[in-house]
Amino acid sequence: MAWICTQCGEVGRRKYVVSGSILIEAVLWLLFIIPGLIYTLWRSTSGRYVCPKCRGPMVRTSSRRGRKLVEENYDGQLAFEQTTIGGAITRFLWTLVVIGVAILAFLLWPAG
Numbered sequence: 001m002a003w004i005c006t007q008c009g010e011v012g013r014r015k016y017v018v019s020g021s022i023l024i025e026a027v028l029w030l031l032f033i034i035p036g037l038i039y040t041l042w043r044s045t046s047g048r049y050v051c052p053k054c055r056g057p058m059v060r061t062s063s064r065r066g067r068k069l070v071e072e073n074y075d076g077q078l079a080f081e082q083t084t085i086g087g088a089i090t091r092f093l094w095t096l097v098v099i100g101v102a103i104l105a106f107l108l109w110p111a112g
């Protein structure tokens with residue numbers, strides 16, 4: 001599922017961000033257990049999905065607003081869809097290369 005940012009037109013996956021800060025959480029835990037627990041619970045339930053670039057809200061490219069945004073930003077063409085598939089293939093090939101090198105290293109490793 002592709003998403004488009006309503007602010008900067010970035011297309012891709014949304015990023016999940018948790019609210020609050022790990023620092024405050026740590027301090028609360030160190031000083032007071034109960035507020036720390038409450039803060040942790042609040043953080044774990046109040047995350048949201050945002051644009052990875054500008055942290056703006058994102059909508060589905062298949063939605064009415066999303067299609068409009070795609071038209072405005074990309075002339076209705078999403079080169080992104082292809083690059084995603086290309087990226088997946090590249091990642092897959094790299095995984096194969098890494099596994100191949102690992103097997104080679106294992107086979108050529110001097111025994112004993």
Ligand SMILES: [Zn+2]
Nearest residue numbers: 005008051054
């Ligand atoms: Zn954005």
